[in-house]
Amino acid sequence: MNILIIGGGISGISAAKVALGEKQDVTILESTPEPGGLMARIANCRVGFKTFFDEIRDNKHLTVISDAKIVKAAKKDNGFVITLSDGRTLTADKVIIAAGLAPYDPVEYKGKRVLTSLEYDAVIDQRQGELPPDFNKIGFFLCVGSRSKDYPLCSSVCCSYTLREVKWTLQRAKPEITVFYNDLRFFGQEFYMEKAFRNTGVRFVRANSRYFEEDEEGVTVRYYAGGQLKEERFNYAVLAIGLRPNPQLAELSRMFGFSLNEYGFVNEKSPLQTDVEGVYVSGGALEPMNIKDSILTGFGAGLLSVKGPEVPAKAEGQDERLYREDEPEFVLSDGDATTCLFYLGTEDPGNGIFYEFVSSKFIEAARNLKKAGKAVYVLTRNMVTPSYGEVVYEEARREGVVFVHLEEDEAVAFDGNQVRIAREGRELTFSADKVIRFDDYAELFKDREYLSLYRSEPQIRWSPTKWGRKKYHIGFIRHPREKRWEGREVLGALGEILLDKEEERILPEVNEERCSGCGSCKDACPHSAIEMLIREKQLAIFGPVTSSGVPIAHVKEDTCVGCGLCASTCPSDVIAFSEKPPAP
Numbered sequence: 001m002n003i004l005i006i007g008g009g010i011s012g013i014s015a016a017k018v019a020l021g022e023k024q025d026v027t028i029l030e031s032t033p034e035p036g037g038l039m040a041r042i043a044n045c046r047v048g049f050k051t052f053f054d055e056i057r058d059n060k061h062l063t064v065i066s067d068a069k070i071v072k073a074a075k076k077d078n079g080f081v082i083t084l085s086d087g088r089t090l091t092a093d094k095v096i097i098a099a100g101l102a103p104y105d106p107v108e109y110k111g112k113r114v115l116t117s118l119e120y121d122a123v124i125d126q127r128q129g130e131l132p133p134d135f136n137k138i139g140f141f142l143c144v145g146s147r148s149k150d151y152p153l154c155s156s157v158c159c160s161y162t163l164r165e166v167k168w169t170l171q172r173a174k175p176e177i178t179v180f181y182n183d184l185r186f187f188g189q190e191f192y193m194e195k196a197f198r199n200t201g202v203r204f205v206r207a208n209s210r211y212f213e214e215d216e217e218g219v220t221v222r223y224y225a226g227g228q229l230k231e232e233r234f235n236y237a238v239l240a241i242g243l244r245p246n247p248q249l250a251e252l253s254r255m256f257g258f259s260l261n262e263y264g265f266v267n268e269k270s271p272l273q274t275d276v277e278g279v280y281v282s283g284g285a286l287e288p289m290n291i292k293d294s295i296l297t298g299f300g301a302g303l304l305s306v307k308g309p310e311v312p313a314k315a316e317g318q319d320e321r322l323y324r325e326d327e328p329e330f331v332l333s334d335g336d337a338t339t340c341l342f343y344l345g346t347e348d349p350g351n352g353i354f355y356e357f358v359s360s361k362f363i364e365a366a367r368n369l370k371k372a373g374k375a376v377y378v379l380t381r382n383m384v385t386p387s388y389g390e391v392v393y394e395e396a397r398r399e400g401v402v403f404v405h406l407e408e409d410e411a412v413a414f415d416g417n418q419v420r421i422a423r424e425g426r427e428l429t430f431s432a433d434k435v436i437r438f439d440d441y442a443e444l445f446k447d448r449e450y451l452s453l454y455r456s457e458p459q460i461r462w463s464p465t466k467w468g469r470k471k472y473h474i475g476f477i478r479h480p481r482e483k484r485w486e487g488r489e490v491l492g493a494l495g496e497i498l499l500d501k502e503e504e505r506i507l508p509e510v511n512e513e514r515c516s517g518c519g520s521c522k523d524a525c526p527h528s529a530i531e532m533l534i535r536e537k538q539l540a541i542f543g544p545v546t547s548s549g550v551p552i553a554h555v556k557e558d559t560c561v562g563c564g565l566c567a568s569t570c571p572s573d574v575i576a577f578s579e580k581p582p583a584p
């Protein structure tokens with residue numbers, strides 16, 4: 001079978017990995033000179049993409065055509081005939097649309113000192129050598145080209161990317177850093193990162209309007225915060241640019257016949273399927289998403305292309321490796337209340353992972369109460385509504401739900417049904433018949449092992465659903481969010497299972513008698529597949545025989561991928577393979 005993948009970014013490469021693993025012939029069409037997409041433009045992700053792509057680069061079933069543009073596509077029998085701009089003709093049984101996203105170009109703001117996030121990434125790239133001599137005060141500005149009249153969606157990744165640019169900056173220098181935001185939309189462990197950066201002096205400012213005036217020595221920024229118009233100077237201003245649908249999607253839609261939604265992204269007939277038979281979709285062609293979800297949807301689209309759309313229905317309920325937990329029931333009884341107030345805020349960074357889930361639940365409940373004739377207020381620290389969630393958020397505002405956005409220096413106090421917001425120069429008091437708080441629902445989420453919180457970033461990026469080799473998280477237990485993702489996650493998990501074949505894995509063995517329990521193997525393992533267990537060991541000390549607990553390395557079979565890194569780092573040579581492991 002011939003599978004054509006349009007787009008050589010991380011999502012397209014992920015789809016190719018699954019198809020190639022099933023010995024199918026794959027052609028990747030990339031419109032630029034090299035595969036890589038947006039991921040390869042990020043300095044700290046460039047090597048990761050290369051490593052990922054190198055695993056399939058020399059596969060005999062793979063063909064990569066760069067600088068490729070499709071000029072014609074026609075349905076023929078059960079497949080497609082595609083004509084390229086250079087006159088070449090290709091045939092494909094299945095097609096995967098993985099055309100990715102297009103960064104917004106803020107030409108109205110850009111300059112030598114007003115940089116887009118991608119331009120700034122090149123400045124702090126360690127390959128560039130020395131940083132500018134006046135690298136003393138940096139301002140980051142979120143939501144540039146997103147959440148606007150001409151593009152109402154949230155770009156989903158800008159806050160996370162900015163947080164990492166702050167991290168990479170602080171690894172190279174110690175400038176004064178300020179982050180200007182509308183809402184801080186972080187995910188998983190990023191709320192811990194935010195807290196750590198705040199503790200080291202990074203300043204966060206909620207500001208609605210911005211004005212940039214650049215000169216040779218810096219940038220003057222005017223913004224409205226704390227009830228006042230303020231002015232501040234920075235050496236550099238960094239614009240977190242939004243991600244929009246690739247303009248190529250419109251032309252591809254016309255040629256292949258699949259439809260787009262009102263925002264320019266591909267319509268899903270069902271998870272990862274367009275409304276044209278045999279044409280699947282992944283990554284940023286669906287909506288703005290991060291790298292881990294691009295890989296996830298790539299795995300899923302690759303699976304569909306080789307196994308067909310009937311596979312997920314057959315697998316669900318039969319494959320015990322697919323692990324899900326039902327989301328908790330969100331019960332809200334307003335009784336006879338005529339005024340309801342929701343407080344969307346928490347001081348516990350561990351609860352931050354639930355912002356997205358609780359945001360959607362609070363908005364849904366608030367809209368229903370408003371339609372029932374209630375007065376409804378939503379007090380927010382962070383309204384996390386990425387991608388299409390922003391549209392629902394906007395609809396709630398238009399329906400009359402009143403959102404009050406708390407600024408950094410504003411404190412909230414609760415006294416029964418009285419809610420007081422105070423800062424220097426402003427005090428607001430709300431009296432509500434019913435007060436519903438974020439932390440009231442924290443107990444619903446306790447004692448669950450959420451993959452996006454408990455697995456590290458590299459693990460969840462490259463293995464987007466795998467908790468262990470016998471457990472692949474999907475739905476609420478992977479990451480609490482909109483239900484539309486669960487169907488995609490089922491497909492992604494099945495694709496990941498297909499890649500992760502048991503017979504290809506050889507596990508290392510530990511000589512427990514010689515193991516000193518130093519832990520070097522545990523520290524080196526990138527998959528957290530080694531744990532230190534305490535073994536009772538008899539000791540003879542000047543006569544009596546006693547026992548004592550000593551640490552011993554133990555390989556967790558469900559998590560180990562057999563890469564061999566533990567064996568290569570063990571100082572005592574007590575970890576070995578009975579056979580030579582496959583190359584990592």
